[in-house]
Amino acid sequence: MGCCSGRCMLIFLCTLQLITALERQVFDFLGYQWLPIMINFLQIIMVILGLFGTIQYRPRYVVLYLLWTLLWVAWNVFVSCLYLDLGGLSKDSDILSLGVSPHHSWWKGNGPSCERRDLPATGWQSLENPELVTALGCWLEYQYIEVLHCIVQLLISLLGFVYACYVVSTFTEEEDSFNFIGEFHHPSKPSQLIF
Template sequence: MGCCSGRCVLIFLCCVQLISAVERQAFDFLGFQWAPIMINFFHIIVVILGLFGAIQYRSRYVIMYLLWTLLWIGWNVFVSCLYLDLGGLSKDSDVLSLGLSSHHSWWKDNGPGCRSENLPSPAWQNQQNPELTTVQSCWLEYQYIEILHCGVQLLISLLGVIYAFFVASSFASEEESCKFILNH
């Protein structure tokens, strides 16, 4: 196969998706977002298996990657709707932390250009509660950063579905031609 084949493009997309998922996983760990941590971890494993399938001409791994990527697209649409407060969802809920903690997106307090200001009372400054800090004047609000992460994942995933389908079908046709040659 040539360098610009569907298989090479799928390998490239899996690598980009893997880098993006690991970056997203790190920021979800910082924000104690337990549901995304678990789903990102599973996603990383499946992308590695899909990458292995594309490299080793294993159509079953590519098909598994294809099916998982469809679920991954659904997850990213759900997270986008959550941060946009669509469909009865609320970004202020504890859905992503599984109700285990009151933590939220790491970007809420640490976004680009965000300044944290403590409450003015000296008695409150000795407290260790992170809720006593207000964040003002961010260049980009945290929910838009999270939606941007989802958008990047959606774009890569949609391309991955297209190329995984193409690669899986080409592997299947190559397997059929090999069976025909071996039987005759």
């Protein structure tokens, strides 16, 4: 079973997408961000289907992966705009936690080289968590870490989209060239039927 370069590259990109989506899922679970958890779960399923379709020569699964990739790109653009406060969106809103919990990005208090300080809040006595947590002196602020996650996902997704288009066209060309009698039809040679 030979592996063409486009097919192998798509397998590599799907595997890389799977690893990065699982990493992102872990940090969204740590931050109790429920909407990204659900979207990441769908991403993991669709990437597995795309990987299966690529390995098993199933163009319908790869097309499903292609369609999902468009939605995944839109999602990552939305999350980037949210964390950068673009288009009337605010990183302080509870959109990503679905309003269920007051939690935000895990990176907000646990970023690289952040000094974490717990400050008592006098006006927050009625909430479950009576402390405000602030992160000072961060090497990179949390919103930029989240945007970097999105950029990595966008780059891998766009490359995956291009290679998936190529793989689907390759698979459909192979299906069209087979004449269902047991031989492949070559355009330069007329097929001969022997009875």
